[in-house]
Amino acid sequence: MISINIQKQLHMAQGMGMLNINVQISSKSFTAVYGPSGAGKTSLLRMIAGLMQPQQGSIEVDGVTWFNSVTKINHTPQNRDIGFVFQDNALFPNMTVEENLLYALPKYADKSRIYRLLDMVGLQSLVRQRPEFLSGGQKQRVALARALVRQPKVLLLDEPLSAVDDLTRVSLQNNLQQLHHELGLTTIMVSHNVPEIFKLADNVIHLDNGLVKQNETPARVFNILNAQHGLTLLGEVVQVNNSEIFILADGNIIKVKQALQTAHLSIGSKVSIHAADLSLKKLS
Numbered sequence: 001m002i003s004i005n006i007q008k009q010l011h012m013a014q015g016m017g018m019l020n021i022n023v024q025i026s027s028k029s030f031t032a033v034y035g036p037s038g039a040g041k042t043s044l045l046r047m048i049a050g051l052m053q054p055q056q057g058s059i060e061v062d063g064v065t066w067f068n069s070v071t072k073i074n075h076t077p078q079n080r081d082i083g084f085v086f087q088d089n090a091l092f093p094n095m096t097v098e099e100n101l102l103y104a105l106p107k108y109a110d111k112s113r114i115y116r117l118l119d120m121v122g123l124q125s126l127v128r129q130r131p132e133f134l135s136g137g138q139k140q141r142v143a144l145a146r147a148l149v150r151q152p153k154v155l156l157l158d159e160p161l162s163a164v165d166d167l168t169r170v171s172l173q174n175n176l177q178q179l180h181h182e183l184g185l186t187t188i189m190v191s192h193n194v195p196e197i198f199k200l201a202d203n204v205i206h207l208d209n210g211l212v213k214q215n216e217t218p219a220r221v222f223n224i225l226n227a228q229h230g231l232t233l234l235g236e237v238v239q240v241n242n243s244e245i246f247i248l249a250d251g252n253i254i255k256v257k258q259a260l261q262t263a264h265l266s267i268g269s270k271v272s273i274h275a276a277d278l279s280l281k282k283l284s
């Protein structure tokens with residue numbers, strides 16, 4: 001269990017504002033952090049990672065205190081059991097894929113871990129390439145594998161898939177899902193992509209203006225947002241079966257529930273769907 005109770009003053013769009021977060025995250029769960037620009041999503045991840053210090057409060061992971069403003073405990077990022085992947089991965093340009101991972105490996109650790117991770121993200125054949133010869137999706141796969149070299153408990157992802165094309169995004173989502181389960185990770189991912197959140201997350205922390213608006217399942221969070229704001233997605237029909245319709249929206253293939261289906265939809269039809277009523281199908 002991760003228990004977070006932190007306060008920090010931030011320079012919000014409207015002037016100084018208070019980030020005030022009090023949430024608990026179950027071990028081995030996949031949590032999405034969702035909310036408008038400037039809500040405090042990246043700041044929350046940075047404070048969990050030890051890259052930004054809260055003014056007050058505490059962060060505990062499985063009973064171990066990583067930060068406590070009263071007892072003045074503040075573990076360095078290296079001493080927190082985390083892996084971190086940003087939108088804009090920071091691979092060492094002068095090192096090969098293999099060397100980028102070896103750099104993260106603790107001194108006496110077994111090297112085979114690196115090749116197992118590269119296998120899991122499908123990069124075995126590129127171990128000797130330098131980042132300049134890799135696509136955006138391949139670079140993110142290296143960043144993901146590198147974040148897992150130290151076998152962290154907690155994986156922090158700050159919009160890691162937002163800069164890749166739709167098909168790469170689906171395949172990276174599948175990699176992430178597999179790694180999350182196989183390695184028993186507690187994963188916390190900032191995402192704006194509603195179908196992606198439905199596909200990957202057990203839980204959504206909905207942040208707005210530094211405060212937790214909701215901490216619920218995707219269905220509940222988007223049901224409420226939908227009711228309040230009519231949140232919809234625009235998509236295109238890509239497959240029609242007798243009883244099912246599949247739609248491409250926001251880089252994901254979405255299976256629309258029967259109740260929502262309208263007659264006369266054919267491949268290529270443009271549709272809008274309510275975000276709360278989705279179920280998803282993997283593309284590959």
Ligand SMILES: Nc1ncnc2c1ncn2[C@@H]1O[C@H](COP(=O)(O)OP(=O)(O)OP(=O)(O)O)[C@@H](O)[C@H]1O
Nearest residue numbers: 009010011012013036037038039040041042043044
């Ligand atoms: N070290 C800091 N000290 C004070 N304020 C900060 C600091 N870092 C960021 N902020 C401010 O905190 C607010 C929240 O920023 P943050 O990056 O956490 O938002 P976000 O929800 O991740 O936004 P986006 O979706 O645009 O990335 C912003 O207004 C930002 O200017």
